Amino acid sequence: MRVFFHERWPALALGALLLGYYLYPLAAMLAATSPAEILAALGDPQTLSALWVSLATATVTTLLALLLGVPLAWWLARAPLPGRRLLEALILLPLVLPPTVGGVALLQVFGASSSLGRAGASLGLPLTRSYLAIVLAQLFVASPLLIITAQAAFSQVDRRLEQASRTLGVGPWQTFFRVTLPLARAGILAGALLTWARALGEFGATLMMAYNPRTMPVQTWVDYLSRGLSSALPLAVIILAIALIAVLSLRALAGKEARQHER
Secondary structure, eight states: OHHHHHHHHHHHHHHHHHHHHHHHHHHHHHHTOOHHHHHHHHTSHHHHHHHHHHHHHHHHHHHHHHHHHHHHHHHHHHSOOTTHHHHHHHHHHHHHSOHHHHHHHHHHHHSTTSHHHHHHHHTTOOSSSSHHHHHHHHHHHHHHHHHHHHHHHHHTSOHHHHHHHHHTTOOHHHHIIIIIHHHTHHHHHHHHHHHHHHHHHOOHHHHHHOSSSOOHHHHHHHHHHHHOHHHHHHHHHHHHHHHHHHHHHHHHHHHHHHHHHHO
């Protein structure tokens, strides 16, 4: 152990510097917020409403991402597609775009002056400033996480097992649900957790698509602008706690999968 640290101390020191950069602002935020302030924030009707909106829309977004993203991920992993790399790059694009740019693109398609926006409004289904608008924004920004994770999971499934299933007379759909999907399940669940956490924390595209009803990130921004940093801190800590639970769940899932492979 001593030799390990002696030989690698420059790399460890640089890594520790970055780790400290990650952790110090979070620790400072926690130190500046008391449990009483967090409880008071949770008793605020605006905070409770924003928390409910965030949890509900993030869950709906994740379910939609599973419904639509898992078939796309399987298609990307298995189908012989020309221009696959370009298609994968386009899917990853929302992850690297500034969220406000994504919001501008979504408003161009779903905004009140667009044809889809006018059609939705005429049917009593507004595509901006609504729960649906929040889901549309979250789905655009967060679903690529599910797609790329599920694609990697499908790529790791041994095709010989699928071929054996087909040899035994099992149809393609039954093979997918009985063999392929269970083997890729851990990766898909990991992608779903990442998608849920990313949707919960989405701010820029959501702000542009639906200032109201407010999600927790938007409410945090509003409180910061109207009442200062001290007012926004408790909401930020609540979001941090929820995100930490999601990350720990993801790590627990990965550890469980690793132990199963070792057996």
